[in-house]
Amino acid sequence: MNPESHEDWLDHVSGPRPDPSVVRRLQSHGVLNPAERRRLADELALNRLLDAHRPAPAASSNFASLVVAEVSREGSAAARPALPGLPAWIRMGWRRVLAGGAVAACASLAALALLRTGSPELRLGPESATIAHAASLPGVDAATMADFDAVRRLGAEPRPEDDALILALAQ
Amino acid sequence: MQRVCEGDIAAFEGLVERWKTPVVRFVFRLLPDPDEAEDLAQAVFVQLWKTAGRYTRRARFSTFLFTIARNLTLNEVRRRVRHPADSLEGGRPATDDAEGDEGRPIPDPGQPAADELAQRAELTAKIDEALAALPEKQRTALALCREGELSYEEIADVLGTTVPATKSLIHRARETLKGRLKPYLASGDWDPAA
Known part of the structure; x- marks a missing residue:
């Protein structure tokens, strides 16, 4: 580097890794005016102060192996970058596919269950028809009749003697 | 990579x-x-x-x-x-300040005297305080500049700003530090008389 202007040498001295040979040249007589020399002295003094302040620790010798062990521990499948070079939306796509599949499976199960049970009318079996018939008789409560096994076992076709039984049970 | x-x-x-x-x-x-x-x-x-x-x-x-x-x-x-x-x-x-130091080794006679250690601790505390008082972006820019081995351009990328703005951040940080640490900057070393 060859700092020509005031701004250049200041950037160099206060920036990353000042070159010692450039600093020596700046310090030599006649390169900077007195005000700039004082400024240079201040900047170098601050560098020394910061350099001496809490010397930064060196990384431990097993640093890399600890990192690699941690990466391996977390599992290569989870840790390995997925399909580099592809756009992010494609790389994230498998999660969407998984979520979509789960939703589709739930919807299919619900539809299947509905098909198997059929419409409300189809779900009424002979027992329900009997109880409905019983409930149509005067003074008979359907909920009460449903508790009687005898009523539930009656045939779907109502008979006069069945009505008599139902009325007797309803008493 | x-x-x-x-x-x-x-x-x-x-x-x-x-x-x-x-x-x-x-x-x-x-x-x-x-x-x-x-x-x-x-x-x-x-x-x-x-x-x-x-x-x-x-x-x-x-x-x-x-x-x-x-x-x-x-x-x-x-x-x-x-x-x-x-x-x-x-x-x-x-x-890692002075509290809770039961496990610290006892200094041998070749080590700096207690008052010198105290002076260094004071200076360290002053610098810590001055650094901590900097705005976050200035502190980060300074740390990247001094420890990260990054150029001004790379620092600007990390901070999401321009090179002139990065230089300005670093210069402002250094000006603030020089102002706060003026007593210790006489020669760039610790000056007990300051």
Whole structure:
């Protein structure tokens, strides 16, 4: 580097890794005016102060192996970058596919269950028809009749003697 | 880095070896505890591995790495502000100041005298205080400049700003530090008479 202007040498001295040979040249007589020399002295003094302040620790010798062990521990499948070079939306796509599949499976199960049970009318079996018939008789409560096994076992076709039984049970 | 993107663990280990010291030092400047800095630096590299797929060849590797380092460190610093008693492992306190020093070795006669140590501790505390008082962006820019081995251009990328703005951040930080540490700057060394 060859700092020509005031701004250049200041950037160099206060920036990353000042070159010692450039600093020596700046310090030599006649390169900077007195005000700039004082400024240079201040900047170098601050560098020394910061350099001496809490010397930064060196990384431990097993640093890399600890990192690699941690990466391996977390599992290569989870840790390995997925399909580099592809756009992010494609790389994230498998999660969407998984979520979509789960939703589709739930919807299919619900539809299947509905098909198997059929419409409300189809779900009424002979027992329900009997109880409905019983409930149509005067003074008979359907909920009460449903508790009687005898009523539930009656045939779907109502008979006069069945009505008599139902009325007797309803008493 | 391309090999790391492809899952090459040996290449990744090589990257860790190359960059571990600048990363540990950078983290240490923002989180001044050697053990915590090392733990967090390891987390930075684990995160690098996990997010390597997001790396594009157009970006500088150093920028990518130190952006992760900056984000993780700032998250940790913010977490500590919210939960001052916590550390990364929930054990040791965040600072290595004079308290809790039962385990420290007894200094031998060749070591600096007690008053000199006290003066150094005072200076260290003053510098810590001056650095801590800097705005976050200035402090980070200064740390990246001095410890990260990054150019002005790379620092600007990490901070998401321009090179002139980065230089301005660093210059403002240095001006503030020079103002606050003026008594100690007479010769760039500790001056007890100052």
